[in-house]
Amino acid sequence: MAKLTRKHKEASAKVDRNKLYSVAEASALVKEITYVKFDASVDIAVRLGVDPRKANQMVRGVVTLPHGTGKDVKVLALVTPDKEAEAKAAGAEYVGLDEYLQKIKDGWTDVDVIITMPSVMGKLGPLGRILGPRGLMPNPKTGTVTMDVAKAVEEVKAGKIDFKVDKTGIVHASIGKASFSPEKIAGNAHELIQTLIKLKPTAAKGTYIKSIHLSSTMSPGVPVDPKAV
Structure with missing residues (x-):
């Protein structure tokens, strides 16, 4: 476990916690800080300014990722x-x-x-x-x-996935693999984010997309600038 911890610390050191990255920058950085020996999944977490307990603020939908998920879906x-x-x-x-x-x-x-x-x-x-x-x-x-x-x-x-905001107001989704090019990761992330924007409930007040993080299996999260999407 010590070896894993060291690698995680090294990966974390490459993420500037005082910076909000563009989707393209975050996609490239996620590839760089992925250290596991298998083809890790790349995930996105989008925190929304909604109250999922209220039916008129539930966010749920489907999106077809332009570059697929990289998974062999059974x-x-x-x-x-x-x-x-x-x-x-x-x-x-x-x-x-x-x-x-x-x-x-x-x-x-x-x-x-x-x-x-x-x-x-x-x-x-x-x-x-x-x-x-x-x-x-x-x-x-x-x-x-x-x-x-x-x-x-x-x-x-072909890469169609469904998503649903959880009880804490976060949408989690797997959008590819670490073996994808940064451009493909960014393309899939952008498609999901734009789909979420279109699904904004009319009852949602204030900031809708509060934060976005990209990560891969066991890697630290990379913060994305919500204003840059």
Whole structure:
């Protein structure tokens, strides 16, 4: 652990705590201070001036990252037999219905996204206590409950993610990998930030985007200037 601590201190020393970086500067610096031996995830945390306890200040949405997430997203398509072929052709790793519903009941959740059809949602209701806490419950608002199953699978594979402000007013999202170029990291970050700006609730008063930080797995956060986005 001492070795990790030393590396973390060295990484932290490269971040000027008295400076707010541009998205481009922060994206380059995150790559520079990433010290783990695997391809770390790059994350963004945006603190919003909203009260998530109030329904009219809830911020939730979807965004398609222009450069993808860098992750191999495992998709389960819970569909009727007539939709199985198109789900498989679109790239879903797991396709079916009753057998996967039973697997989930037995505790299996080894997927990243579940896509289903409106007619199937009734069967998913009893599984909410398993899927909900893991963020796997399909939702029409995020495009994961749809009749156009193939399109939904393709979008998720291409880098479509959903996000939701947490109870502390922060939106956390993974926007790429440390192996991405700074330009790709910045492009994905900019796309998410601009999407958040468009979703500003009319009930939100004062400063909307209060702070932004970019970081990678186990790296210190790099503060981004909210006024420069």
